[in-house]
Structures are given as structure tokens and as C-alpha cells.
Amino acid sequence: MKPPPTVCKGKWGMREMVATKIGRPRSEKADTAILRATLDLVSAKGYRGITVDQIAAQAKVGKMTIYRRWPNKAAVVMDALLELVGPETDFPSVPEASQSLRLQLHLQVKFFKSKYGMLIRSLLAEAQSSEELAEAFRERWIRPRRLGVVDILKKAVAQGQIRPDIDFELATDLLYGPLYYRLLIGTGPITTKFVDSLYQQFMVGHQSGNIGLRDR
Amino acid sequence: MKPPPTVCKGKWGMREMVATKIGRPRSEKADTAILRATLDLVSAKGYRGITVDQIAAQAKVGKMTIYRRWPNKAAVVMDALLELVGPETDFPSVPEASQSLRLQLHLQVKFFKSKYGMLIRSLLAEAQSSEELAEAFRERWIRPRRLGVVDILKKAVAQGQIRPDIDFELATDLLYGPLYYRLLIGTGPITTKFVDSLYQQFMVGHQSGNIGLRDR
DNA sequence: ATGATACGATACCTTGAGTATCGCAAGTGC
DNA sequence: GCACTTGCGATACTCAAGGTATCGTATCAT
Numbered sequence: 001m002k003p004p005p006t007v008c009k010g011k012w013g014m015r016e017m018v019a020t021k022i023g024r025p026r027s028e029k030a031d032t033a034i035l036r037a038t039l040d041l042v043s044a045k046g047y048r049g050i051t052v053d054q055i056a057a058q059a060k061v062g063k064m065t066i067y068r069r070w071p072n073k074a075a076v077v078m079d080a081l082l083e084l085v086g087p088e089t090d091f092p093s094v095p096e097a098s099q100s101l102r103l104q105l106h107l108q109v110k111f112f113k114s115k116y117g118m119l120i121r122s123l124l125a126e127a128q129s130s131e132e133l134a135e136a137f138r139e140r141w142i143r144p145r146r147l148g149v150v151d152i153l154k155k156a157v158a159q160g161q162i163r164p165d166i167d168f169e170l171a172t173d174l175l176y177g178p179l180y181y182r183l184l185i186g187t188g189p190i191t192t193k194f195v196d197s198l199y200q201q202f203m204v205g206h207q208s209g210n211i212g213l214r215d216r
Numbered sequence: 217m218k219p220p221p222t223v224c225k226g227k228w229g230m231r232e233m234v235a236t237k238i239g240r241p242r243s244e245k246a247d248t249a250i251l252r253a254t255l256d257l258v259s260a261k262g263y264r265g266i267t268v269d270q271i272a273a274q275a276k277v278g279k280m281t282i283y284r285r286w287p288n289k290a291a292v293v294m295d296a297l298l299e300l301v302g303p304e305t306d307f308p309s310v311p312e313a314s315q316s317l318r319l320q321l322h323l324q325v326k327f328f329k330s331k332y333g334m335l336i337r338s339l340l341a342e343a344q345s346s347e348e349l350a351e352a353f354r355e356r357w358i359r360p361r362r363l364g365v366v367d368i369l370k371k372a373v374a375q376g377q378i379r380p381d382i383d384f385e386l387a388t389d390l391l392y393g394p395l396y397y398r399l400l401i402g403t404g405p406i407t408t409k410f411v412d413s414l415y416q417q418f419m420v421g422h423q424s425g426n427i428g429l430r431d432r
Numbered sequence: 433a434t435g436a437t438a439c440g441a442t443a444c445c446t447t448g449a450g451t452a453t454c455g456c457a458a459g460t461g462c
Numbered sequence: 463g464c465a466c467t468t469g470c471g472a473t474a475c476t477c478a479a480g481g482t483a484t485c486g487t488a489t490c491a492t
Contacts (some may be wrong), residue, residue: 006468023468024458030470048345051448062471124400127339127343129264135403142401169404170413174249177394184340184400185358186350187445188385197386222437239437246439267479278440283481404481437487445481457470462463 012078012115012136026069031061034066038080043115047077047122060150072131074126080118084138088116091148097155098162098203104152105175105195110184119133146172162206175202221255224287228294228352242285249275250282254296259331263293263338290342294368297335298356304332307364313371314378316420320368321391321411328399328406337400362388391418 006020037059041050052073056063070076089111092103111117123141127134151170156162178198182190222236253275257266268289272279286292305327307317327333338355343350365388373376395413398406 022466024470026469034439046345052450054447056471060471064453065450066471068469073449099359121344125341128253128341128400129262132489138401138403141481148401160434167413170410170417173394173397173403173410174390174414174417176399178389179393180397181389181393182399184344185354185396187354187358188360191480194386194389197383198390201386201390201421205417236437238435238491240439242438243440243489269479270480272440276440278438278442278485279480280441280482284438289480434485434492435490437488437490440486442481442483442485445489447478447480449478450476452473452475457468459468460466462465 008067008069012071012075012132027065030059030061030065031069034061034069034076035064035080038076039084042077042080042122046118047073047126052076074123074130075136075145077119078123078133078136078140081116081123085116086103089145091152097152097159097160098157098207101149101152101156101175102199105199106192108176108179109190109192109195112179117183124180124184135200149175154167160208162203166206171202171206174205175199222284224283224285226274228287228291228348243281245331246277246281247285248274248287250277250292251296251299254292255300255335258293258296258338259334262334263289263342268292290339293350294327294334294339294349294352296333297339301332304330304415305361312377313368314423317365317368317372317391318415321395321415322408324392324395325406325408325411326363333399340396340400365391368409376424378419379424387418387422390417390421 034055037055041055041058052063052066055076056066059066066076070079089104089107091100092107094100094103111118120141123133123137127137150168151164153162153168153171157164157166175198179190179195182188182194188194250271253271257270257274268282271292272282275282282292286295305320305323307316308323310316310319328336336357339349339353343353366384369378369382369384369387373380373382389403391414395406395411398404398410404410
């Protein structure tokens, strides 16, 4: 009847239980083994292509050890993404902000084409049927990255490369919407040429000097 | 041992069995009842929120009657979308092609915000784990609509509203990528203002007279 | 009427997420 | 040392849902 001392119920953030002082401590090794196995399996076969039992097996861990840390399968995958993905898509440090933006778009392409692309696709798919996951994905994955974009756009404005009347939210959608579109729908490959043209079109519309629709 | 005379195996297109001349004919009523029930249920509760048994119950039909026509749940939903969606998002007939494009974007917004938006989200989500469904979705939903976009863009070029050096595929991604992005990720609402700004930015980059990036 | 197929209903199979429990391991406090 | 508490791997289990099989009946062509 009594629930196990520490079970993760309904929490989507990383397993952040209050560290109890008594009893056997959590195994740090198990944590990383689970996340590692999850990352490998999901990126290889996709979210629906694997089972929690497979994760447990590959991590050499009991299934309960997983559910003691995360409330469900999606939460594990989410944390696998957040914990193991380093600064692959950080904005490169170059003097010109607009160039940093352009280079970051290329990093984003590389990221989407890597095995991590499957993680994004999987989570986004699952998020369509779980408002809870959708919320977590927006807050923990999308939002921080969008803040980074706005940040660099503001620098570009300050450096006079982009018009000051820019709508930052819209601009972010214009830049990354087409990338996610191709990632999810697959109408065309996400190529270097594609992202170059994307950037180019964006700058035509936003750089200083182009005021807007010309008179006709 | 012998399989039922006519069962739908692996076919994703609409139930298009060769009309056998003998035996009891397929009930046309059942077809529409199933599609109708599917549409109503999925748009209300989402793909994962309903079961095939519920569809059968609401359509007052045996479950086998469904699986005799479609190979799986996703295929039913796909056909429900394609069969019951009329020309809601056709390009309005107005003299200026660029205006037709603008008006169609507004129709698209209305469509995404209607109950059909849930169908698109659902199918796209499921398609992430089924290359077969992804293919069907691209060919039967995305592609025809993209052809319509390219068509109207060509008219706009012919009418001198858009530069002739436009990349049609890229342009389509630029226009609809951000819409799908918001539909699926939900970073912001899909408003009239949003789509107006989207169109405006697009035209700044593509209308005749703006040649490209200015010198710096 | 006969033969073939579709029908609704129901029981069934299978897979996989999530739970419960058992005996053992690894810590803390005395 | 010893009791106490919690985590561990393993295993068995529950349950929901997609998909299949079958039964008796209904509806067509000939």
C-alpha cells in the first residue's frame, strides 16, 4: 500500500528529488547509463521503434530504476536530449552578428541531419498528443534557443546590419520555421544551399536600407 | 485459413477494391459513416485520444467493416481528411495573383485554427514513426497544395508582381514553414496579424524591384 | 434457390507502457 | 558490530489499444 520512498510522479524536469540523507543513495552511474542508452536507441530507431524494456536492457538496469527517476518514456527522451546535447548549436563568436546568425543556421542544419534530428522529430510528434510534453518541449528546448536568436538579432540591429523596426518573434519564425518544416515533412533535403538561400532571403527583407514594400 | 474475400492490405489510397460482381456489395453508407465519425472524433480529441472501437461504435459499424476498407487507423484518418475537406483552402479568384496568395494564406490560417488543424497535427505526428504514412501525407496532402502555390507564384511572376528569379520551392517553404511551425510547436498564436506580417516580409524579399542584398 | 460476399457483434491475440513485489545491496546512525 | 532506510536488478503482473478471427445473418447476381 505504501508507495516506494522516492518515485518520480508527474515531474518533467530532470530527476531532482530532494537528496534523502538516509538509505542507499541513487546510483549516478545508472542515470548516465539510462540517458546514454536512450539517446543511442532513439536516435537509431526512433521513439516508437524502441521500448522502455530495451532501454533498461541496454543500460543494464531494472525498469523500475528508470521509472523511479522519470514519470514516463517521453520524459526520459527529453532529458536525454537536454543532458547530452552540448553547445552544438550555440552561436559562433564572430565580430558581425549577422554572420554569427548565418553560421548558426548552418550548425542547425548539421544538427538536424545528425542523429539528434530524430530526437527532435520524435519529441515533437509525441508532443502533439500530450500538452504536458508540449509545454516541456517549448519551455526547455525551444524557448532557450529562441532567446538566443533574439539576442543575436538585437546585436545585429545594434551593429546596423538589421533594421531596428524588426519583429523579433516573427523573424525567429521566419528563420527556423522552414527548417523545422523540412525536418518534419521532408518535402526536400535540408542542404547548405537551402539554408544559404533562406538566410539571403531573410536579409533582403530585414537588412538596413530596405525600408519595406516599395510603392507601386 | 482462407482470408476474407476482400480485405485491405497495405493499401493507403482510398478503399479502391476492384468491384466484385458477385456477393453482397459494399455499403456506401458505412463508408461515409466511418469517415464522418473519424473526422468528428479525431478533431475533437486528437488521434491518440480515440480508439478504433470508438470510431466503429459512433459509426454504428463493426470494427471489421473498417479494417476491410483501410489497412490501419492512420489510413482512415488520412482519408477522412482528404474526402471530407472541400476547397476550403483553394486560392481565391482575384485579378492580382499576389493578392490571391495573400488571401489564401488567411484561408490557411482559418483552416489550421478550425477543427481540421487537429487532423493535420495528428497525421504529421504519426508520420514521424511511419515512413509509409509520411509518404502518403506528402503525396496526397502536401504535394497538391504546394503545386497550387507554385502555380499562383508563376502567375504573380507573369503579372510582374514578383521577381522572375524566384526559387519556387524555397518560396513555398518560406511561406508555409512558419505556419506549420506555429501549428506544431505552438510558440505563438496563428493570428491574422502574424500571417499579414509573414506575407509582407515575403513580398519585401520577392517583389519586382528589390534585386537582392544591397552592397555594403 | 444457391452461391458468394458484406455485415454487426464478439471474442481473441499481441505489444508495450507502467506498476508491484521480492530478495539483496549500500548507505546512515548508534 | 547492528538496526534501519532506501535503491537496486529481476520478474511477474495489469491494462489499454491496434489488429485478427469467426459466427450467424443480410444482400446481392444468376
